[in-house]
Amino acid sequence: MTKNSAWTILAVIGAIVIAWFLVNVLFSLVAFVVKLILVAIVAVIVYVVMRVFVGGRDDRR
Template sequence: MQGDGAAEASRGETVTYAGGMTRNGLWTIVGVVVAVVIAWVLVNVIFSVLAFIVKLVIVAIVAAVVFFVLRGMLRRSS
């Protein structure tokens, strides 16, 4: 006779679900999926921040070059 899964688990018996999965196996799969989703989001955020920093560095370099070129041109013309 099959009983309630919670009652069987409280008596220390292994509860199996469809396909022979145990409760721990299901939680492991859920944990892996959640970990992958969190990692995906973190990697996207990290790459976005890194791309922004690289753009800032490039803009700063170009701005410095333009500044010195303009300053040099204005000194010569005066």
């Protein structure tokens, strides 16, 4: 095996390790954003339901 081949193999292994790390970070970020959106949607639904049950009995007319 020549010196060039060894460096090429090390470069490929390094690229795979870096790509693995970046994909993990990207998936974590996407999962966090999706979770944040779902929490916001559920919070709006809960708020509307609470307003209907609690705020619907306002007889101050």
